[in-house]
Amino acid sequence: MVTPKHAPARNPKEAPAQKKTATGTDRRAELLATAAEVFAELGYNATTVRKIADRAGMLAGSLYYHFDSKESMADDILSAFLTDLWEGYQRIEEAELSPRATFEGLVTESFRQMERHRPAVVIYQKEARRLSAEPRFAYLAASQQRFQKLWTRTLERGVEDGSFRAGLDIPVAYRFVRDSVWVAAIWYRPEGRKNAAEIAEQYTAMVLDGLAAQDGSGQQSRPARKPAKHGTPKPSKHG
């Protein structure tokens, strides 16, 4: 018998039920993680099954013991990511927080999922638009719509209750927030000096309160070159 390829039935109903092999790890999940890394590095189309197999220390054909196709690998990776993501989002929805708290919650949850699913986020960002045209990846478009509703509602509520700017162009603001959160996945590295919560807090502050100084004093008339280098007290160097 040679017919595993058990798609773990990634619908939210049943638990994944990871199957352990002799080594104590789920080989399929291992391979998926490897594939996700390569997809994220090279892009879906530039990634060949042979490159994935190389990275995993096996031959291309052997991948097909675990997976039906290259497409199904991307499918598994993306749907696993979106399942986890919406699980987190739903908790925030149900909490019925204030617009501002919802905003912060969504951002924090997004950055948190980047820690677990960083390659998936990169793949999603690069390929979602094209993939969602195919029937198999219809759930990508569905998720995007749900995403849009959730964010738009939050922004609208914030404008209503006065915590967000009055004249806010909701569609533009939505796209702005959506994109600028997710592109961070490209440069954000969990091993960096900031964790997801810190980055999220920093991001929220930037987006909500702006980069400009808020006190009416404005800028000085003369730039007045400070002594030597720019005396930024803490952050030190920026590479």
Added chain:
Amino acid sequence: MVTPKHAPARNPKEAPAQKKTATGTDRRAELLATAAEVFAELGYNATTVRKIADRAGMLAGSLYYHFDSKESMADDILSAFLTDLWEGYQRIEEAELSPRATFEGLVTESFRQMERHRPAVVIYQKEARRLSAEPRFAYLAASQQRFQKLWTRTLERGVEDGSFRAGLDIPVAYRFVRDSVWVAAIWYRPEGRKNAAEIAEQYTAMVLDGLAAQDGSGQQSRPARKPAKHGTPKPSKHG
């Protein structure tokens, strides 16, 4: 003789000197525009020379009368975009405006170039990271460094003279601005109801002044909904 493939020597020294054919248009430029569209739609790797040729109404081999390779098409597209972009940026640099005016100028110029080079911007955003590893596309990395210096200097100057927030994390703010400007190329359409200048103004306002309402009053007295659990009237933390 069958050896045109005249790379128009896209260095800033000499003018492009568009060669006109019988129809009055530069065929090579036409084909480049077509190729750029396909690249932007499908991604560089998923784009086959046959698809480009199809869209142009010719056969794959015929492209090689005009171009050396598929790679050289992407090269021409990207370098033409970056040449135009830096021409605009340099004018702003040389104007020696205030940090805030420089900020606005850079954003406006970026959105303006999106009008002319929208497909190129999409390609750049999707493929630059991978392509810049190849020697041929080394100028992509160079441009990115120059980009970083220009933006970082502007942000630093703004913090110095008090027009930007004091505690600003420059590296994070830089990446935030850079990414959020360029991803707009994906959804921004010139045929839309806003032109580049308007979008740029809107973007500048969002990023510099934030999405949150700035008057200390916070939300209205009647939130319409429940008084909310986290009634954070002021920016509170973020520090």
Added chain:
DNA sequence: GCTCTTCCCTAACAAGTGTTTGGTAGATTA
């Protein structure tokens, strides 16, 4: 012992890839 399962390899396949070569209709120039 034996069987069954797991996991991988070897070897090939058909289709699609970027690219080259030689040729040619039609306009332009001499």
Added chain:
DNA sequence: TAATCTACCAAACACTTGTTAGGGAAGAGC
């Protein structure tokens, strides 16, 4: 009119692609 140039076509090339088929080594359970 003859020669040349422009812009394409037709057909093939060597190679890479995702995928399949058959087989076999190692271990678990009986």
